[in-house]
Amino acid sequence: MTEWLDDDPEGFATQDALVSTQGPRVRLPFYVAPATDARFNTVRPPVAPVACWRLNEALFDLDSSLLKPGVRASAPRFAALLRANKGSLAAVFGHADASGLDDYNRGLSVRRAQALYGLLTRDVALWEKLYKEPLGNDRWGTRAVQMMLGALLDPAADPERPYYAGDPSGIEDGPTIAAVRRFQADRGLTTDGDAGPKTRAELFAAYMDAVCTDAAGQPFSMTPDRFVGRGEDPLGKGAHQGCSEFNPVLVISQADQRKYDSGAAPRAERDARNASNRRAIVFLFPGDIPVTASAWPCPRADEGTSACRKMFWPDGDQRRRPGLEAREYRNDHRTMACTWYDRFARFSPCEGRTYTQITVTLRNRFAELIAGAPYRIQAAGRSRVGRAPDGVATITVPGVPERCLVEWGRTEDRGMDEAEGPPPFRLELYVNYDVGTIEEQARKRLHNIGYPDTDPLDAAVRAFQWDIGLCATGTLDEPTHLALVAAHGTLATPVASLEEADRG
Template identity: 90%
Template sequence: MTEWLDDDPEGYATEDALVSTQGPRVRPPLYVAPATDARFNTVRPSLTPIACWRLNEALFDFDSSLLRPGVRTSAPRFAALLRANEGSLAAVFGHADASGFDDYNRALSVRRAQALYGMLTRDVALWEKLYAEPLGNDRWGTRAVQMMLGALLDPSADPEEPYYAGEPSGIEDGPTIAVVRRFQADRGLTTDGDAGPKTRAELFAAYMDAVCVDAAGQPFSMKPDEFVGRGEDPMGKGAHQGCSEFNPVLVISRADQQKYDSGAAPRAERDARNAPNRRAMVFLFHGGIPVTASAWPCPRADEGSSACRELFWPDGDQRRRPGPKGREYRNDHNTMACTWYDRFARFSPCEGRTYTQITVTLRNRWAELIENAPYRLQAAGRSRVGRAPDGVTTITVPGIPERCLVEWGRAEDPGMDEMDGPPPFRLELYVNYDIGTIEEQARKRLHNIGYPDTDPLDAAVRAFQWDIGLSATGTLDEPTHLALVVAHGTLATPVASLDEADRG
């Protein structure tokens, strides 16, 4: 059983990207008043992300929506998340820092979201729009052509090398024209050396396939109906949106801001400090939550920043402004102006800070709690050793571990560090046991309650059915699945959900 807390000593990701699952958010019981024929109560689950992909500032050119080749490093992990969460719905959010005007930052953040959405859906036309309609300094131009050709291998070279070598200059010089001609020849295009619309369409598609790949190096993509709104809105409402600088994860102090504004400190230093705010996010939500494009509160790409302000907290502008001290979202959650984004982003390990609290019950072979059991519990590089007076122990670790190792003994056994030989009981538990397909979840739950995942699934199911008195068919039917969920929950001690006030 896991409980998500809003702290993480690891801090914000310093790598180019962060890909993460989010375990189940444990909630308190719901107390609902009686209903009459004329009135009824409705319980609706809140929108909570189950996984996320954060692309940090390094994957975009500064003040640009141009998506750099480094995205290829983290794309395979996102592909694995998609497979593990089949049926989920995605939403892409672009963010900018506080430099410049709201409307410009809003447009830039939208373009970053569109660039990422376009790559995932192979929407070449959307990329052509970004290329053909520059915004301020966000001009793809020759630099984009060079960068993409630098990520593609030239099949005519021996050995194969990128079409374009070196750092993109943005200058359409002789070598650039030559490599464009080679690319055109390989694609059956007119070899005029001009990267016009037809050449760009081929280039964009090839580049997307080269950087958006799974763990096997094979291209993967998504369909518009796999995003919030299910492709209903031609402007992509729900699927992709820009948050401008309205939802920063870091706000510098007022004194530091004044130093940068006055020129007492270099602008480059300010830009470096604000780097965590320049990001693009993909959230995955449970597909069973009905969210239509018309009901999605975030405005369309062409609706301007005023529509975002309608979603602000009453003190939204104050939250994102510099104050006496610098503030970080992971610490106090008072930097984001938008109520909608803030309410679900705080439970995401890609935006807030996260601890996982793991609670384990120590039982004998008859599923009885062992009071005063010696134990060792290890997860995410942390270890806890001791005795559990009531047979229950916990460990809190940073991040999101997939598994934890539990070793324990009988009450009469010596402590774990004093035992001669291995402990009587040892089991590596799945923490995220409700992630993946029904079969994958069942295998994890069965393993956690004593039916090893080394056994074939049908054999483990058959043994479980026999033990609880069901017909031992080995088929994971609905009664068996429900019984397994109940049994797994019964053998674990739930962790009470913290109130919002306790979350800090």
């Protein structure tokens, strides 16, 4: 039997998204006994994901399925997960908060899942369907056109600017029409300023390629056979589904619910409290999961909530109902109504607890690994002290901290818990170094490999260029950026991997 444990998964998180691998698996034995009559139980291996990508509420407008450009910040990490799990099968789940009716929220959550599925598969026709067939307040319209044009650079601009530089107001004004015309001209379309079906098809495709890229900035996509159901169901059963408001990660208290219902507190406060429930998640499952599209419990996009309810826990409605105190899924795992989703979501960092494993290579002033180095790592309120036989130290912490403090010594030094006086080496490192602008990321990487962030960026870049034999201009050009990423990755490589590279 396979069980998934909730310890030491690797993760990357921002306020907008979370990308994570799953924790390790262990094999547990089955205990069986003879039956006394015709009754029997069926043993089935659990369906458990190996990785996940969660898009938080910041990437969707309230009451909308429109995917914002911020998705591109975490897309490279998901691309890396796909490469690392080539045989896996994906399933997209959309969710809504509890502020509307079940049936409406079911439709909204399905549309969020379809928007993400369409992005990954480059299904322009699916996005056109979402555009042309609004649901309640979920109307893409001119706002979608403005937002997408605002994410695409105008090649004729000097310096380069997006086609549309204003706020996505949803009003088809002069600047919007002019931006559409410039985009149409660049795509060989009739320049009438009307974002009709042909223009939208080009715009959707260009936007998808712009926000769904890998670490090298190249667009990546998935084919339908990479999803559960393997593309066999024309309506996407198994590939994308919506959970309505049935599987919240936060249930507010009864007192707060009464406050919002009575109007004693503004609606904006309620929406902010429920923000974590508005999300879309891609789960990657092992390619050999024993579930076919026809046996997949989640209903198709055009089906109602009755099939969802068949999968409820006996107390499913009670689980998602406000109680005396607010409840979070990550703390007690008793907020989700659906047994199917709950059973694998509880072991996923994208829904349950999030942990980050920080690995640090301990080196001397000549960048040589120190075998047997005594060390202390502190991050997210946790501390670990020990010796690193191979010069590599690790610590696992909840969440994704911005920084960690590392103190270490030479092989012959006393342990950190025995030493008197300050340690020989001490450095506060950036953990979340892939967040922010290229300049911000460069500053963090430079700091991590010995060029302090207290120095001006151009001075740190110049020193780095000098050390690796590049022309010391102090300018973060493309060759310098690529060299910095490579140097940072090499210095962060554990000794075992270095030895394998040397033998190769």
